[in-house]
Amino acid sequence: xxxxxxxxxxxxxxxxxxxxxxxEISKVKHLEKGEMxxxxxxxxxxxxxxxxxxxxxxxxxENGKDxxxxxxxxxxxxxxxxxxxxxxxxxxxxxxxxxxxxxxLEQASLEKFYSxxxxxxxxxxxxxxxxxxxxxxxxxxxxxLTAKEKYQKFIEEYEVFERLIPNYQIASFLGxxxxxxxxVRKEISHS
Amino acid sequence: xxxxxxxxxxxxxxxxxxxxxxxEISKVKHLEKGEMxxxxxxxxxxxxxxxxxxxxxxxxxENGKDxxxxxxxxxxxxxxxxxxxxxxxxxxxxxxxxxxxxxxLEQASLEKFYSxxxxxxxxxxxxxxxxxxxxxxxxxxxxxLTAKEKYQKFIEEYEVFERLIPNYQIASFLGxxxxxxxxVRKEISHS
DNA sequence: CGCGACGTTGATTTGCCTCAACGATTGTGG
DNA sequence: CCACAATCGTTGAGGCAAATCAACGTCGCG
Numbered sequence: 400x401x402x403x404x405x406x407x408x409x410x411x412x413x414x415x416x417x418x419x420x421x422x423e424i425s426k427v428k429h430l431e432k433g434e435m436x437x438x439x440x441x442x443x444x445x446x447x448x449x450x451x452x453x454x455x456x457x458x459x460x461e462n463g464k465d466x467x468x469x470x471x472x473x474x475x476x477x478x479x480x481x482x483x484x485x486x487x488x489x490x491x492x493x494x495x496x497x498x499x500x501x502x503x504l505e506q507a508s509l510e511k512f513y514s515x516x517x518x519x520x521x522x523x524x525x526x527x528x529x530x531x532x533x534x535x536x537x538x539x540x541x542x543x544l545t546a547k548e549k550y551q552k553f554i555e556e557y558e559v560f561e562r563l564i565p566n567y568q569i570a571s572f573l574g575x576x577x578x579x580x581x582x583v584r585k586e587i588s589h590s
Numbered sequence: 591x592x593x594x595x596x597x598x599x600x601x602x603x604x605x606x607x608x609x610x611x612x613x614e615i616s617k618v619k620h621l622e623k624g625e626m627x628x629x630x631x632x633x634x635x636x637x638x639x640x641x642x643x644x645x646x647x648x649x650x651x652e653n654g655k656d657x658x659x660x661x662x663x664x665x666x667x668x669x670x671x672x673x674x675x676x677x678x679x680x681x682x683x684x685x686x687x688x689x690x691x692x693x694x695l696e697q698a699s700l701e702k703f704y705s706x707x708x709x710x711x712x713x714x715x716x717x718x719x720x721x722x723x724x725x726x727x728x729x730x731x732x733x734x735l736t737a738k739e740k741y742q743k744f745i746e747e748y749e750v751f752e753r754l755i756p757n758y759q760i761a762s763f764l765g766x767x768x769x770x771x772x773x774v775r776k777e778i779s780h781s
Numbered sequence: 782c783g784c785g786a787c788g789t790t791g792a793t794t795t796g797c798c799t800c801a802a803c804g805a806t807t808g809t810g811g
Numbered sequence: 812c813c814a815c816a817a818t819c820g821t822t823g824a825g826g827c828a829a830a831t832c833a834a835c836g837t838c839g840c841g
Contacts, residue, residue: 520711
């Protein structure tokens with residue numbers, strides 16, 4: 400019943416000790432649609448693993464506008480890296496977009512876990528490498544594409560998400576307004 | 591004389607064996623201004639460590655426009671993560687913006703090095719974590735800021751670079767045109 | 782039912798781009 | 812050592828993609 404362990408074992412077979420410790424530091428949480436996991440007040444340093452459902456990490460500007468940094472579904476990690484690994488704190492909100500099951504892991508506990516089981520580092524590293532590649536791609540997309548192209552690329556790559564996510568949030572991920580997205584969608588459907 | 595080893599030892603003290611192996615897999619290269627390290631033809635999988643000087647990684651679109659992914663100075667790594675860690679290959683060019691000294695490390699050799707010295711993984715991981723945070727911040731900036739704000743933030747954060755980098759390359763990093771950057775600079779100087 | 786959240790559409794505005802021209806600087810070859 | 816070309820930054824005029832502002836239809840839910 401522990402999706403986190405199942406997921407990790409795709410990359411590394413875990414000893415009983417590791418499993419036990421992992422269970423100890425991870426708290427399962429079931430989330431309602433719209434429920435917040437992370438907000439400004441609770442500037443907890445945690446990482447979140449998604450066992451089922453769909454989550455979103457976003458930033459709010461002073462004038463109240465959302466900007467989505469990341470969506471995450473089953474077997475994805477979602478966390479506020481800016482808070483975790485720089486001096487700034489809690490710039491991101493993380494909310495659930497549906498019924499979700501997640502595992503919460505305190506960064507401090509994770510660090511201990513890593514140093515107790517250094518063989519775990521390699522899995523982590525590979526995950527991070529891919530993540531960096533993904534982010535570089537996203538930056539390229541933001542720099543080079545038009546609103547229409549961004550959306551087309553999004554529905555190609557994020558097929559899984561499409562149904563789960565309201566359009567205005569997709570817009571905020573692509574860096575365009577909901578109105579523009581709506582027009583783009585209209586244009587695409589007419590062709 | 592080995593800046594790479596010096597740099598790594600800030601985070602982890604190296605055994606003689608590690609040093610020897612590191613030297614074996616890293617090739618020093620001195621670069622002229624304008625010289626390419628990585629281009630489409632040579633789709634080599636390498637990572638680059640900057641010992642001195644300044645480099646730039648960028649992408650070229652079909653219509654010939656540059657889009658800068660990263661600048662790097664002393665003690666930075668610069669690599670094409672998209673080629674290294676996804677199926678796409680060589681989407682980035684990497685060039686030197688000044689006299690530079692760099693270390694080139696084949697990804698394959700690095701992998702071997704990592705598995706021979708797993709204690710090295712932790713350094714790597716921490717580096718990647720910071721990198722992810724930096725990229726997340728950049729995405730936030732691209733999503734939320736105006737041309738002027740982007741430039742102001744850039745000169746704050748990248749003070750070191752300012753003199754080394756021509757303005758049109760800064761523009762291509764910020765996702766604006768050189769003309770717009772010029773107007774922004776004018777506006778700022780008049781206030 | 783009635784309210785609020787969401788998507789759409791239209792009218793208008795605007796920030797930035799495009800295109801074009803022109804100095805300033807650098808460097809290169811005769 | 813100078814003439815010339817190339818590169819880079821700047822400025823102006825005009826255009827366009829996307830934002831803004833506003834209104835309205837629809838759907839789901841308390």
